[in-house]
Amino acid sequence: MDLGSYIRDIPDFPKPGILFKDITPLLAEPRAFAHAVDLFTQRYAGRGVDVVASAEARGFLFAAPLALRLAKPFVPLRKPGKLPHATHTLAYELEYGQAELQVHTDAIKPGSRVLLLDDVLATGGTVSAACRLIEKAGGRVEECAFLIELSFLKGREKLQPHEVFSILQF
Numbered sequence: 001m002d003l004g005s006y007i008r009d010i011p012d013f014p015k016p017g018i019l020f021k022d023i024t025p026l027l028a029e030p031r032a033f034a035h036a037v038d039l040f041t042q043r044y045a046g047r048g049v050d051v052v053a054s055a056e057a058r059g060f061l062f063a064a065p066l067a068l069r070l071a072k073p074f075v076p077l078r079k080p081g082k083l084p085h086a087t088h089t090l091a092y093e094l095e096y097g098q099a100e101l102q103v104h105t106d107a108i109k110p111g112s113r114v115l116l117l118d119d120v121l122a123t124g125g126t127v128s129a130a131c132r133l134i135e136k137a138g139g140r141v142e143e144c145a146f147l148i149e150l151s152f153l154k155g156r157e158k159l160q161p162h163e164v165f166s167i168l169q170f
C-alpha cells in the first residue's frame with residue numbers, strides 16, 4: 001500500500017515557503033491509517049519498549065493506537081498548563097522565541113525504555129526537546145519514530161545519538 005499517496009502537499013501553509021504535509025487524507029482512509037499503525041507495531045513489538053510517548057498534538061494520533069497495540073502505557077508530553085498533576089518541564093528554543101514541554105513526574109519510571117513518536121520530523125527541534133524531557137524524567141529514549149521525515153531538513157542529525165525511524169521520506 002502506497003501510504004505516500006495519502007499525504008497531501010499544501011504549499012505556503014502556515015506561512016510562505018513552507019510545504020505542509022497534510023496527514024488528514026491518511027486519517028480519513030481507515031485502511032491507510034491502520035496500515036501506518038501496523039508498520040509501527042511490526043517494528044516495535046518485541047523490542048522491549050516500556051512506554052510510548054508523544055508531544056501534542058498530531059503525534060498522539062499514531063502514538064495512542066500504537067501503545068494499545070503494544071499493550072504499553074501512553075504518555076502525553078504537553079504544552080505548559082495542560083497537565084494537572086506535578087510535572088517536569090523542559091524549555092527549548094524555537095525559530096522565534098521559546099517553548100516548553102511538560103510531563104507528569106510519575107509518568108515514566110526510572111530506566112524505562114521510551115519510544116517517542118511524532119507525525120513529521122522537520123528540523124527535529126520539538127522531538128529533540130522531547131528526548132531531553134524524557135531523560136530529565138528518568139527515562140531512556142529507545143528510538144524516535146515518525147510517519148514522515150523531511151530528509152532535506154536534516155532533523156535526523158539533530159536527534160543524534162538517538163536512533164531515528166520513519167515510514168515515509170520526502
Ligand code: AMP
Pocket residue numbers: 018019020021022058118119120121122123124125126127150155
Ligand atoms: P520540527 O520541530 O521542526 O521537527 O517540527 C515540529 C512539528 O511541526 C512537527 O512535529 C510537525 O508536526 C510540524 N511540522 C513541521 N514542518 C512541517 C511540515 N512541512 N508539514 C507538516 N508538519 C510540519
